[in-house]
Structure formats: C-alpha cells, structure tokens
Amino acid sequence: MILRPLRDTADDLHAARQVATEAFAALGAALGDPPEPPPTPAEVDRIDALNRHFVRHDPEGCWIAEAERGGGGGQALGVAVASRREAVWGLSLLVVAPGAQGTGVGRALLQRALEYGQSCPRGVISGSRDPRAARAYWGAGFALHPAMRLQGAVDPARLDAPDGPVTEGGDPEFLDAVDRKVRGGAHGPDHAQLLRDCRLLTVDAPGHQGYCFIDMSPSSASEAEPESGAVELMGLCATTETAAARLLTAALRDVPAGRKVKIPNVTAEQRWAVDVALTARLQPVPGGYLCLRGMAPPVGFVPSGQYL
Ligand SMILES: CC(C)(COP(=O)(O)OP(=O)(O)OC[C@H]1O[C@@H](n2cnc3c(N)ncnc32)[C@H](O)[C@@H]1OP(=O)(O)O)[C@@H](O)C(=O)NCCC(=O)NCCS
Known part of the structure; x- marks a missing residue:
C-alpha cells in the first residue's frame, strides 16, 4: 500500500x-x-x-x-x-x-x-455506526459520545414562535467569535463554503449568541422531485441553550409541513434539540458517535458531519 x-x-x-x-x-x-x-x-x-x-x-x-x-x-x-x-x-x-x-x-x-x-488540543469526529471506526477513534484518544439523529417528516405548526428575534444571514467575524466561545476554534473558510448551499440563521441578543446553517435544498433531492431530499441541519453553534433552541425552532418552522428533516450528531447534552425536534414530530434514531478529544460535548453545539 x-x-x-x-x-x-x-x-x-x-x-x-x-x-x-x-x-x-x-x-x-x-x-x-x-x-x-x-x-x-x-x-x-x-x-x-x-x-x-x-x-x-x-x-x-x-x-x-x-x-x-x-x-x-x-x-x-x-x-x-x-x-x-x-x-x-x-x-x-x-x-x-x-x-x-x-x-x-x-x-x-x-x-x-x-x-x-x-x-x-481539540478534536471532533462525527463517527459512523461502524464498530471499526469507533475502535480506531477510541484508540486515538477520543471519547465516544453516543449520538442520535433526529429525523422524519416535520410538523412545524406544533412549534410555538421563537422566543426572540432570529436574523437571516450573519457576519463572518460574528460566526467565528461564536465558534471560539463554543468549540474552541473558528471555522474560518468553512463558513463561506457552507453559505454556497445553505441558509444561515443567527441570534445576537444580550447574553445569547449563535448561528446555524440549514441545507434547504439538499442535492440528494431528485431532479424530478426537488422536494424529496431531507432538509439537513449543517451545524449549529450557540453560547446558550436559549439561543440554540431559538435557532432550531426558527429553522424548523420555516420548513414546509411534511418535508423530511435530518439533524445529525445530537448527544444527551443537547436536550433542547430533542425537545424542539420531538415537539415538531421528528424521531430519534441511533446515529453513531460524536467523538471528541480535549473537550466535553458543548451544550449549544450540533456539528455537521463534515465541517464539525
Ligand atoms: C471504519 C473504516 C474506515 C476502518 O478502516 P479499516 O481499514 O477497515 O480498519 P482497520 O483494519 O484499519 O482497523 C481499524 C480498527 O478496527 C479493528 N477491527 C478490524 N476489523 C474489525 C471488526 N470486524 N470488528 C471490530 N473491530 C475491527 C482493528 O483491529 C483496528 O483496531 P486496532 O488498531 O485496535 O487493532 C472502514 O472499515 C470503513 O470504511 N467503514 C465504512 C465507512 C465508515 O464507517 N467510515 C468511518 C466514518 S466515521
């Protein structure tokens, strides 16, 4: 080899x-x-x-x-x-x-x-359900946090309106500052890459900051049925549970009723995500492991599988 x-x-x-x-x-x-x-x-x-x-x-x-x-x-x-x-x-x-x-x-x-x-000093991996992957990451010093994927056809009408303002778009420096506070490092060039395909929502209130990217027209949708692919949360980072829940609520309320939604990499620490998603009739299914080194799972952090 x-x-x-x-x-x-x-x-x-x-x-x-x-x-x-x-x-x-x-x-x-x-x-x-x-x-x-x-x-x-x-x-x-x-x-x-x-x-x-x-x-x-x-x-x-x-x-x-x-x-x-x-x-x-x-x-x-x-x-x-x-x-x-x-x-x-x-x-x-x-x-x-x-x-x-x-x-x-x-x-x-x-x-x-x-x-x-x-x-x-820090590392993040969205580990699959392959036991060989889990073993390899464990062997490399990562802690394995069992993760769920929240998925299914969304019923946005079940969600109350967000409890504060949520803005469309955001300043790259703001996103990087939230990253540093929550995960210990800014995504830098990844944000611009995500913006090519995703919608960006931000919360910037006293004491509560955060952002999330949502892929509203995933490429897995077939050309004939552009609505067929699952809308995917492509990363949420927030300094408080309040900001995190507000972002996810706003994101799900904008998805047409019945569209499939996928939220990967949720661990037991993100109870706010489970509350919002299950209220909107999504279902939790086993999703592998969120593998972390040098950090515990931040409460306001739901990483995407690739940008982490
Ligand atoms: C996960 C994957 C990348 C591992 O690569 P690999 O070449 O198959 O695995 P390796 O031979 O290098 O072995 C990795 C570890 O798994 C162990 N392992 C090998 N076969 C195994 C099996 N059947 N069951 C459990 N562990 C096994 C190895 O012993 C090794 O651990 P060790 O270093 O402590 O001995 C590969 O199997 C894969 O592509 N899986 C599907 C895609 C996937 O899930 N990728 C990971 C995304 S997070």
Missing part, C-alpha cells in the same frame, strides 16, 4: 467519492439499512466541492491509500480528509474500499490525518 496526499484533480476527487459511496453502501447493507440511491449529478458536484475545499485548505490533512503498482495498479483503497481550524482538528472523511477493509488501511490513513492535527 502507498499513502500519498490527496490532490485537487478530477481523478483523485472521483476516487474519494467512489470509495466513500462504496464504503457507506457496504456499511448500510451490513447494518440492514435500505439501499441508498446512487448520487445524483448535483450530489456528485457537492461531494467533489466539499473534498476540494478541504484539499485546498488542508493539503497536509488529506490522504489517499493506493494499491502498490503491479497487480492492483494504483487502485484507490481508502481516503482520509482532515481539517485544522485554530485549536480544533476535525476528521471530515475516513473510508476504506470494502475489499480492503479490516487490513489496517483505515488505521494508517487515520494516523496520517492525526499527525496533521498534532498541534490542536
């Missing part, structure tokens, strides 16, 4: 997407999940744009494992994508092709990705 940096080329981005699709499909099948449809062209563009963003900003955090030249001829075996944002290291992707799993490829990729974060 050869490990080399993942590059911003069509071949590498294709390999990363292909290995991820196959690895998650195999995991879903092993866990008895219904099969996912293949990614739509819009989804392909979004996945490639996401990986390109990290390759450009974090070239030393993104790695690809390939078969030695010869029999396997440079075939992609696995990919890791990690970011470093001030004091916070995050793992956006770790996947190994099904045929190569369980042979140490994931461990080797994770090792390279972790080296990139050596200077960061």
Whole structure:
C-alpha cells in the first residue's frame, strides 16, 4: 500500500467519492439499512466541492491509500480528509474500499490525518455506526459520545414562535467569535463554503449568541422531485441553550409541513434539540458517535458531519 496526499484533480476527487459511496453502501447493507440511491449529478458536484475545499485548505490533512503498482495498479483503497481550524482538528472523511477493509488501511490513513492535527488540543469526529471506526477513534484518544439523529417528516405548526428575534444571514467575524466561545476554534473558510448551499440563521441578543446553517435544498433531492431530499441541519453553534433552541425552532418552522428533516450528531447534552425536534414530530434514531478529544460535548453545539 502507498499513502500519498490527496490532490485537487478530477481523478483523485472521483476516487474519494467512489470509495466513500462504496464504503457507506457496504456499511448500510451490513447494518440492514435500505439501499441508498446512487448520487445524483448535483450530489456528485457537492461531494467533489466539499473534498476540494478541504484539499485546498488542508493539503497536509488529506490522504489517499493506493494499491502498490503491479497487480492492483494504483487502485484507490481508502481516503482520509482532515481539517485544522485554530485549536480544533476535525476528521471530515475516513473510508476504506470494502475489499480492503479490516487490513489496517483505515488505521494508517487515520494516523496520517492525526499527525496533521498534532498541534490542536481539540478534536471532533462525527463517527459512523461502524464498530471499526469507533475502535480506531477510541484508540486515538477520543471519547465516544453516543449520538442520535433526529429525523422524519416535520410538523412545524406544533412549534410555538421563537422566543426572540432570529436574523437571516450573519457576519463572518460574528460566526467565528461564536465558534471560539463554543468549540474552541473558528471555522474560518468553512463558513463561506457552507453559505454556497445553505441558509444561515443567527441570534445576537444580550447574553445569547449563535448561528446555524440549514441545507434547504439538499442535492440528494431528485431532479424530478426537488422536494424529496431531507432538509439537513449543517451545524449549529450557540453560547446558550436559549439561543440554540431559538435557532432550531426558527429553522424548523420555516420548513414546509411534511418535508423530511435530518439533524445529525445530537448527544444527551443537547436536550433542547430533542425537545424542539420531538415537539415538531421528528424521531430519534441511533446515529453513531460524536467523538471528541480535549473537550466535553458543548451544550449549544450540533456539528455537521463534515465541517464539525
Ligand atoms: C471504519 C473504516 C474506515 C476502518 O478502516 P479499516 O481499514 O477497515 O480498519 P482497520 O483494519 O484499519 O482497523 C481499524 C480498527 O478496527 C479493528 N477491527 C478490524 N476489523 C474489525 C471488526 N470486524 N470488528 C471490530 N473491530 C475491527 C482493528 O483491529 C483496528 O483496531 P486496532 O488498531 O485496535 O487493532 C472502514 O472499515 C470503513 O470504511 N467503514 C465504512 C465507512 C465508515 O464507517 N467510515 C468511518 C466514518 S466515521
């Protein structure tokens, strides 16, 4: 096996997407999940744009494992994508092709990705339900916090109006300041990347600050039925439970009744999220682990799977 940096080329981005699709499909099948449809062209563009963003900003955090030249001829075996944002290291992707799993490829990729974060006291990973992933992250010193995904068809009329003002949009410096207070490091360039596809809501009241990104037209929606994909919470960060609940309430009340919604990475600490989501008739399902190093789960923090 050869490990080399993942590059911003069509071949590498294709390999990363292909290995991820196959690895998650195999995991879903092993866990008895219904099969996912293949990614739509819009989804392909979004996945490639996401990986390109990290390759450009974090070239030393993104790695690809390939078969030695010869029999396997440079075939992609696995990919890791990690970011470093001030004091916070995050793992956006770790996947190994099904045929190569369980042979140490994931461990080797994770090792390279972790080296990139050596200077960061904090780390965040949205861990899947794969026990090998949990074991690898535990072995790297991360605490495993069981997480739920709040999902289902939303009934926004069940929610009372937010208990204070919520604004559309927000200043990048404000977002970074909230990040520093809540998770110990600003997202910096990630916010602009998120704004390409997501709606941004902010709360800026005395003693209560926060923001959230919501993907209202996810690329998994089919071209024929643009409303079919689940609206997804792509990160919520707030200094208080009040601000956090206000943001989630405002976000869910704006979703048309009956649309599917997905809120990943909720742990027992975000009781406000469970209260708001279950009031709006969403359901909790097991969602893997929120893996944290150097920090306990902040109360006002629901990270997205990729930007963390
Ligand atoms: C999770 C994943 C990246 C791990 O990579 P891998 O190459 O298969 O795993 P490795 O061989 O490097 O082993 C990782 C750890 O799991 C252990 N492991 C291997 N097979 C295992 C099994 N069947 N059950 C439990 N643990 C197992 C290994 O012993 C190793 O732990 P150790 O270092 O303490 O010995 C890979 O299996 C994968 O792509 N899974 C599907 C996608 C996914 O869930 N990715 C993680 C997203 S957060």
